[in-house]
Amino acid sequence: MPRALRVTLITVGVILLLYGIYYLIGRPAIPLPAIRYPVPAGQSLHDIITATESDQIRVTLNTNGKLEMLSADNELVKLDYTPETLANTVDLALRLAPGQTLASYQQFVERFPVYPFLTNYVNQFFYRYLPLRLSVILTPQP
């Protein structure tokens, strides 16, 4: 057997072995480093952050279908989505967007017809196979 094929098979095997272990432990979302974002005073969001006891709001996107807004230990709002409902929301947002947003998007899709399939594939992949957890910590800007 050629060396290159052997290396490829071993690599694929190791990846599948690792993914198998990950699958067996319930495929928990892989946390990415949290991003801190200070919200300038004068914005409604700034008032909402300062109204919390912890003076910070954590927005967490779990790509397996959950978007949460938390303050300290309290949940404020939670959104549960599937790739289908997310696509419906994006479609609605595009239609409700002011100006020529929808027309611009349609022109873009005409030039790159693969774009909707690509976004759907990426969405499905991170929803079903490799969920990630992205967090943004909103704090009031002093």
Added chain:
Amino acid sequence: MKNKQNLIKIIIALVLVFGISLMQHTPSAIADVPLQTDLSNVVHIDVTYDPASQTFSAGGFSSEELKQFGVPALPDEIWALLTVFDDLSLKIIGDEIQLMTNESPLFSMTFDENARTFVYDMLNVYLATGKVDRERAEKWLEQADFDITLRKTKDLSEPLRIQLATLLQVKIDDNGALSVEGIPTGMGITPEIGAMLKSANIENAKICWNKGVVNGEVNGSVLPQMTIYEDGVIVIDKALGLNLGDLGPIFESSFGAGVVFAEGAPVAGECLP
């Protein structure tokens, strides 16, 4: 050499096992939504009235707020009748009406077709802004038990408590005027929002509220499920100074609305857990 062959066999076996397991993988559940199991189609309306100032409050709304919603003032005959009682409780359960005062039964009667026709006629006279949709009213009476309490006090009434599977039919006409179950509310959407909905070809929407869990559909397309927590609303209320008051009863209620824009198709179905 033999060891290498065995290793390759093991790797191929692993590839096959995990490949098959991945292909057979089913999508994971998306939400740990608390299921509502006690939906009982009950409407509780608390009404407080003050004969001295001839003002009344209903469902947690003050007299001023009710006026803004287009609720007309009560005629003098009704005030004369209300003055006699300290509290009244009216229950419509199925096809029977029970009227109680000071926790004693005053009378009960069968709420048959003739009685209902009389009530609809009375309401049509009272509601100067619109007529009762008899078909819809009959549907509501079939599916919901109503409990109305009237208390002689200056206090604000308790907030409306409802648990309904049947959708409230809300219509927004071409001019943006909003009606509920065919009765104009005196409220509406701005021309800008109306134009935006029209340009987006939005015909109808279904919104279901179930103790903080909101499910929505626009033109039949399902949107993500939103869970609003009472603590979260309190934070926003505090931050923006909305003065929303006691939110507890709202977070104990379940109801839904089918909103139709202009000539859009009516919304079918119910709000089920």
